[in-house]
Amino acid sequence: MLQGTPGRRVSEFYDHHPISEAGVLAALARRGRGLPEGPTVDDLFEFDQDHYGGLAAVDALASRAGVGAQSRVLDVCAGLGGPARFLSRRRGSKVVALELHAGRALGATRLNRLVGETRVAVVRGDATRLPFGSGAFDVCLSQEALLHIADKPAVLRECHRVLAPGGRLAFTDWVARPGLGDRERERLWEWMAATTLQTLESYRVLIGRAGFNAIDAEDLSEEWRPILRRRLAMYRALRVDTVARLGEQRYEEYDQLYAFFVGLVEDGKLGGGRFSASG
Template identity: 75%
Template sequence: MRVNDFYDHHPISEAQVLAALARRRGGDLSRLTPDELFEFDQDHYGGLAAVDALARRAGITAQSRVLDVCAGLAGPARFLASRRGCRVVALELHATRAAGAARLSRLVGLGARVRVVRGDAAALPFADDAFDACVSQEALLHIADKRAVLEGCRRALVPGGRLAFTDWIAHPRLAERERDRLREWMAATTLQSLPSYHALLGRAGFTAIEAEDLSDEWRRILRRRQETFRALRADTVARHGEARAREWEQLYAFFVGLVEAGKLGGGRFSGTA
């Protein structure tokens, strides 16, 4: 499965966010605030607390120029801009998601603070030293050349700038056929372990590297997320059809099963450029 195909049919989309808000507000989408979006526009594990934890590790302040790599609908970027007062560039590969990210940001009055750029994280389209902090959540799993991403982030950061990201990690018992299935179904590739990510960060030129195992926390979150997807089933069927909804359920059951079995988990990484 190619990453763009995977996100063409993803249950979290601009249309789904707006539909959920329209239901809540009786169809009136005027004067929306960033806060009203947060329940629906974060496509990672741990919600706003997870973005906050990354912001702390990345040392983000109101003065920071922040890059969010693989920003999705720019939910985390809007949270950082609205709560920390910083400016964020939200880089996203998928054309429809990038356009949706820009529209949602304008809709809540953050068009000037959150700039959406469509591009590939493995070939970052930014000048050296352009950012003070760089964050990313649950996205590097889709990119084969993780070293290119990390080296690009290091170059885009000022010396002393901080990178902080979370991603899936593979534990030793994850079998080859399970990796293959994750690639076919979810466009997940070259999954790293905690130590191999640590080493990659070092090779990309980062220092003061920290690697935290979030697998226990993610296990609990994933159980709840599976329930959320079940609750969105009627929406998913209406948008993508019964067959795709069933495929999502099977995919998630397989995925959550790997996490429950301790074969797949999550990690949080940080380092100084």
């Protein structure tokens, strides 16, 4: 069980997460794409995306937000920078990757350097207090991250503030569905640092209150079910590598908590939403 204060709890969760910079480098080495030859951005994509649905999910979000070569994009809670590098590579955009966790921000910076990515800037910071001026971006994106942030209205207000007039917001996140009980919510908080989970409709209200209009909310729950089943299988396939890096106990703990999470999705108590709106 995670122990610390709210910010510390998120940090602890990602300190001991199977997806990490070290994991990406180990996977590249296994594929024979490690140093000294030097991997390409494309070589990283199989390993550096920490959300559901891989590159197709980033692309779907980018399409909802109209991301193009001229877009100034902010990836809120960017992890190891995988989605940001994908947008830079495929859409030609300049992207700022905002990430709170020190190890992940450093990992994103080092992976950028490893593959010669120059259009993605990594900034360490908190999504509830974005360290950018008003109107600095055309697009704010985020994937599977607001679930960790108690004050979702603050993140949405901050995204609205940093967007230029008419800018676009697009994000995916967990959504609570009928039947998700208090004890299950508590466990998701204790084990995965997930908090104040919204429904599709309550998210729509929060987005509107933050000043956005033309809000679209898509239910991804059905789409996510097979994706999450495969993700659990993927973590299990990484057993040897995860035990080597994080130890047997952490592997077993993570397996238990992830199976619990995927079980909630299978039971229809937890799902996903994709939201897009104009600033």
